[in-house]
Amino acid sequence: MQHVYFPTESIISMQYLMENGTSTAISVVGNEGLLGITLYMGGESTHSQSVVQSAGHAYRLPRSRVKEEFDRHGELLLLMLRYTQALITQVAQTAVCNRHHTIHQQLCRWLLLSMDRLSHNRLTMTQEFISNMLGVRRSGVTIAASRLEQLGVISYERGMIQVLDRPQLESLSCECYRVVKKETDLLLHYLPQRQIIADVADIRTVTLPQG
Numbered sequence: 001m002q003h004v005y006f007p008t009e010s011i012i013s014m015q016y017l018m019e020n021g022t023s024t025a026i027s028v029v030g031n032e033g034l035l036g037i038t039l040y041m042g043g044e045s046t047h048s049q050s051v052v053q054s055a056g057h058a059y060r061l062p063r064s065r066v067k068e069e070f071d072r073h074g075e076l077l078l079l080m081l082r083y084t085q086a087l088i089t090q091v092a093q094t095a096v097c098n099r100h101h102t103i104h105q106q107l108c109r110w111l112l113l114s115m116d117r118l119s120h121n122r123l124t125m126t127q128e129f130i131s132n133m134l135g136v137r138r139s140g141v142t143i144a145a146s147r148l149e150q151l152g153v154i155s156y157e158r159g160m161i162q163v164l165d166r167p168q169l170e171s172l173s174c175e176c177y178r179v180v181k182k183e184t185d186l187l188l189h190y191l192p193q194r195q196i197i198a199d200v201a202d203i204r205t206v207t208l209p210q211g
Helices: 063-072 073-099 104-116 129-133 140-149 166-172 174-187 193-198
Strands: 003-007 010-019 022-028 049-053 057-060 122-126 154-157 161-165 204-208
Touching: 003 010, 003 063, 003 174, 003 204, 010 063, 010 129, 022 073, 022 104, 022 129, 049 122, 049 161, 057 193, 063 073, 073 174, 073 193, 104 122, 104 129, 104 161, 104 166, 104 174, 129 140, 140 154
Parallel strands: none
Antiparallel strands: 003 057, 010 022, 010 049, 057 204, 122 161, 154 161
């Protein structure tokens, strides 16, 4: 890895790819976080792969500058460490959710996490893409999405998901979403993240296409 990415309008899913070609999303990164924690945690690579699930802009910082900022022990270091703790909570809760909760609950959790990282209520993606994110069969996603549509929670047409009733979506989700949301808000809500990042020298804005 040569850069750390700080999404501003995009969403990136971190996936773990198995030897048989199947995959499961282990975390979702948006405007609350960053992609590339291995560059300041002592590693140079990762076993997971990143997929842009919602296209948009992001800040990009070279690896050398990331390490310089980390060694300065300034505001960006505090921000990165707090985000790392929030990310650990999300990965752990995702593992629990995948093991103990239904596809329907997992879909609700994933939609809510995605909505938290967007300024609108629309997601552009196919059911096949969602099934890869959740690591489940496409038929299971079809059934779960159809149920949400029948309840008036979402509308789904031609790869576009629109959330119509967020309060009901939250009530249908398992406790995993609330755990991750609470931890993220506790660690990150009061820090001016975007301004801290934008003030770093050598940072550049890039566009991340979907896929």
